[in-house]
Amino acid sequence: MTRKEVLLLLAYLEKTFPVWDWRYGSIEIWPLIKRDIFFIFFNQKEKKQSPTESKSSRTLIRIYNICNSLLYFLKIKFRKKGKVATFYCGSAAHRVDFQSNFINRYFFPYIQNLKETEYIQYEYGPVLKNKNYKNEKSIVYASELYTIFNLFRRFKSQPNLNLFKWDEFHSCILERSGLDLNTYYKRLPVRLESLMVYADISSFLIKKYQPKEVIGLCYYNNSMFAMHYMANKMGIENLDVQHGGQGSLHSMYTFTNLPKGGSNMIPKTFWCWDQVSANHILSWLGSQNYHHVEVNGNPWIEFQLKKFSSQDDLSKQKIILYTLQEKELEEYILQAIKLTPKEFVWWIRLHPRMLDAQAIIESQLENIGCKDKVEISKATNYPLPVLLEKSYVHLSKFSGSIIEAVLVNTPNIIIDEVGLEIYKDYVDNQDASVVLTKNADDLLKSILEIEGNI
Template sequence: MPREMKSHQDIHDYIVAIESDFPVDTWSVNGIHVWPYIRIKIYYTLIHLVEGTSNLKPYKKHQKKNAGFFKRLKTKFFELFYYLNSIQRQTCQQVMFATLSLYRVGYDGLFFHKFFDAMIKAHHLEGKTTIIEIQGIRANSYNQTGLIDGISLRNGHKILNRLTRWLPQYKTSSIECNLPLYDSFFERILEDSCIGTNLDLEKDSIVKWANKVKATSIVYKKLFEKRRTQRFVTISYYGFDDMAAALFAANSLGVETVDFQHGPQTNVHMAYSSWTRIPKNGFNTMPKVYWNWDQKSKEHLSSWWKLMDGSKIIGHPWLAMTQSENQFYKNCDFLYTLQLINESNFKYFFPEQILKLMRQDCFSWILRIHPRNGTGINLIQEFLQKNNVPQEHYSIENPSTIPLATSLKSCGMHITNYSGCLIEASILKKQTIIIDQTGYLFFKNYIDNELVYFLDKHKDNFSDRVIEIYTSRKTGKKKIKLEIYNPFTGL
């Protein structure tokens, strides 16, 4: 077993080895399957180690100063009322969504959900469905009355629990803990220096997490029952306790649970790959159906998730919505889509061969940063300036302000290390050059040397080969008509 992680493949092999050695598919606490939670924690700890992103500061909302007693009391009354009103509202909403805030972008002066709102708008579903905003509602969001504030919802539930916990029916029940060989697993984790000891995977911590999920699931169970929900669609199903709670509630009610593709679902993305030990009916804290952008993504999901119709192609609503818009935008030669950047990995994304290309006067660049990137644009500019890249040769693009389809239409060629934008470029038939071994590992099934190429960014002839491919590209515009899927299909 590897003690040092150097690649995504090492991470993949490490996790698969754990699944081979331990009965992870049987691990549950009070009926909550816990392995998906543990697997994702291990995966992202190792991802940060391999990619050098562990010192990226997590996004935090602005913390307000402590309010006075009466203001806090007013807030608690509001949250309690909000919760009671939400779960008691009897209406028919066959489809409900749940999301994180990062999938909202600026569109027509509103914060617009790239995937869900695109479907809602196209099929006039504003009054027929609801989006649960797990991280709270942003002001000036599209279809604001069709949103549920996840923060107020769970805070109201907690307040009600505190008020009623003395009642006999709310007394804590005994814990049913089924974790065979967990102690041996935990010992192995502690011994592996590549992971360290800060994962908080002690048995007591796992029990505490499962109890929290079970308690929170009551909120969503009542929500789904009152609204007669038949389909629950998440995006980024993993990483948030409320998502696990909502999925557990929906699965226990027989509501169809769906994960909507939000990025690359590659052979080494361990939320979407190589689940080798799965309970007969799947994990109850995971979706049972996966909606995919394209055929290759569907095929990959189907390689391990064998449920009939458990993986479907539904397309990319945001691309479909924005592909034909005549939004004015400057043309460029190269669109370079980036991953999470910090000061320690600038040279990874801008090695000498890339810098050499960027210094050439005959090429213009757009550098599209990652949606979750906290590094200031000025730091990127300072790095490029120190490396003699003229500022007029490039512009830095925030994905929350410019649709990807607009950028792809405006560029001559797309370049990336391993961004999922490659899939979107492929859907729009825009040529892409993968420049990193990790990207090759992720997307080797897309490489055909016509639409998608691979060039190692560290090779001496890299810049010459990029220019050769770029100058020989086909420049005729391809007519592509994408359809927007109706999320009520099949109900």
């Protein structure tokens, strides 16, 4: 099934079955189950088993991890730091190297001038040991607390799991898609207990620091599901900051039949970069009376433009910026590069998780004699907001950079059907044009038709 077909099926299930009544204790768990089902559709291959360790080795490692986690818990518990105004919640994926520090690009513009006693950075996900995390004293690492809180949960009773009409739900999804959820259903209690571990961590931290607000990124991982749940439960303002495209093809930013009182597992407030993004969220919030939307811009773009926009142009030629989301260039892109007039230069920005693609792409360019017509290193390492602002045009399949280009008034060309579906409103607003033919001549024609240099 295509991404769109999966989301249409999930929307049908939301309308047909009482999924918003599904609970684990008091947690309304449909958003978590919906997320899991969506990813199961696109990740059905069996994961390779890691090499097994001896039982004695595993026991020693477990004891070591418990001791480390206990010491970290005691360190946080008895830390003298008192109340704070804000929890800023994110992960290494939201951080960048900036002035020799590894900073959260969405939060740094706000916390750079604050005292470390005024806020907490709640860091979920892996901790990168080779990075210099700025303001280390303000950071609480969820991964360091997880082991001991997981042990604490062994002494607590499990909440009741209510999945009313699950069998009918499962039969429907099996009939319409062929997806068998029996294995998932058996593993669900374990997944939900992991959620409860993070809920206990969130409760502990909120009670200790008593923040007035919780501001997070990517609310739909277990640690942030739990943080937003606890903030909603305790009556604390909580926001999810937009971190990329969140249109109709994003399963966690598109719901139907939201209950009148909202859901305690999704953020109270959605912080959107622009009105188009906000309009999509508003389209499904409907008549409920709890969740709302704020258009607060993209803090990293605004910060970077203030800091760097006064610099000279990056190139004497007009920059065609391509934010790449795969490890090699398609044949028609290579042909377009070859045919591009000399007044232009291609800057190809690699995806942060695909930096090893540079050698592959350089080899492709060398094979067609066009290595001198493309810049990769600078395009990948230069601050994206400024790079977008100084580009003549931005090309992408479906990157969130399409919205960022709109925010700095740089024309977009969308070259993939998924991108068209996600960013259709921007196309309708003439903030982006579309070329789906995978033809070099058509792409170049669209580039050359753009009026004016940026």
